[in-house]
Amino acid sequence: MEYTIIAFLLFIAFIAFCYYQNNKIDITEYSIKNTVADNEFKIAHLSDLHSKPFNKVVKILQEAKPDIICITGDYINDKCKNKNKMLELGKMLVGIAPVYYITGNHERRLSCFEKLMDELSEIGFNVLLNETAENEHCAILGLDENQADFKDYKARRNGTFVYKDMSPHFEELNQYNKFRIVLCHFPENFEGISELNYSQYNFDIQLSGHAHGGQWILIKPLFSPGQGVLPKYAKGTFGDRPKLIISRGLGNSEFPLRLFNHPEIIFINVVKH
Numbered sequence: 001m002e003y004t005i006i007a008f009l010l011f012i013a014f015i016a017f018c019y020y021q022n023n024k025i026d027i028t029e030y031s032i033k034n035t036v037a038d039n040e041f042k043i044a045h046l047s048d049l050h051s052k053p054f055n056k057v058v059k060i061l062q063e064a065k066p067d068i069i070c071i072t073g074d075y076i077n078d079k080c081k082n083k084n085k086m087l088e089l090g091k092m093l094v095g096i097a098p099v100y101y102i103t104g105n106h107e108r109r110l111s112c113f114e115k116l117m118d119e120l121s122e123i124g125f126n127v128l129l130n131e132t133a134e135n136e137h138c139a140i141l142g143l144d145e146n147q148a149d150f151k152d153y154k155a156r157r158n159g160t161f162v163y164k165d166m167s168p169h170f171e172e173l174n175q176y177n178k179f180r181i182v183l184c185h186f187p188e189n190f191e192g193i194s195e196l197n198y199s200q201y202n203f204d205i206q207l208s209g210h211a212h213g214g215q216w217i218l219i220k221p222l223f224s225p226g227q228g229v230l231p232k233y234a235k236g237t238f239g240d241r242p243k244l245i246i247s248r249g250l251g252n253s254e255f256p257l258r259l260f261n262h263p264e265i266i267f268i269n270v271v272k273h
Contacts, residue, residue, distance in 0.1 A: 018257055025056060026262045030237065030245060032205060033273045034179050041067040041137040043181070044097070045266035047209025048074040048249030050106065051081040057250065058092045060265055067137055069097050071125075072209045073104025073185035077253060080110055087123055094124035100133060101125040102142040104185040104210060105225075106253065109149070128183065130166075132173050137270070139176035141169055141203070142183045147226070156226050163189070163196045170201040179270055182206040182242070187233035188226060190244040199239055205268065206244045211235070213248030216259040235264075 034040070044066035046057065061069065071093075076086050093099050101120060103113075110116060121127050128142020143166060147156075155161035173180055180203035184190070187208035191199040198206060211234040214221020221234035238244040248264040 047247035050251035052251035053085040078109040138179040
């Protein structure tokens with residue numbers, strides 16, 4: 001009986017630990033100088049909710065009062081789970097600030113992709129599929145790389161994947177004399193792909209997700225789809241200008257547990273040069 005009680009208490013402790021690891025939201029803040037104008041504003045960066053109707057996110061954003069919200073893909077997972085709840089969550093986000101959204105690999109695997117994009121647009125998301133949007137604060141290029149199929153992961157591991165030439169979209173972004181933001185789901189595309197890397201272009205910051213912070217962090221991030229074991233581009237920042245800022249994301253996909261890698265919301269304060 002004594003061992004049964006101990007085992008039960010250990011089980012409860014483990015469940016509580018797992019819940020905390022997956023639901024305690026970390027807030028990360030960065031300050032970036034606006035070298036183009038004296039325009040100051042705040043960006044909220046969300047990524048990889050994976051159909052998790054995380055209402056705690058809404059409360060945090062309401063208190064922080066960002067000027068814009070950027071969502072870098074995998075808002076809804078490839079099973080279209082909780083779609084209506086995610087649309088309701090999206091309406092609450094739009095009520096806080098303008099939302100700029102790009103697709104991730106999960107949305108791109110959906111047979112209802114076009115319908116979902118229409119539904120997200122209808123609730124007020126600025127859905128950017130290789131398009132640039134402008135507001136009073138900045139210009140935002142949203143990339144739709146469509147690196148979604150599982151065979152694409154295999155090709156990237158083998159070094160045979162053919163990346164798209166995104167230079168025309170960066171040329172369009174370059175026409176805007178404002179603070180320039182690039183939304184890209186895949187952080188490794190910043191400088192991890194040879195001659196087509198995004199770091200060669202003239203913009204200020206790239207916001208990315210996808211890697212989930214490596215899922216488990218044991219001194220270093222452990223694994224990311226497309227990058228494999230010990231991924232380099234899993235969290236934090238890279239570069240100066242342009243600078244890559246990677247979100248560890250908010251939800252999970254197929255693998256259900258984060259470990260020493262809490263969900264993350266990023267705030268970026270763009271300040272005067």
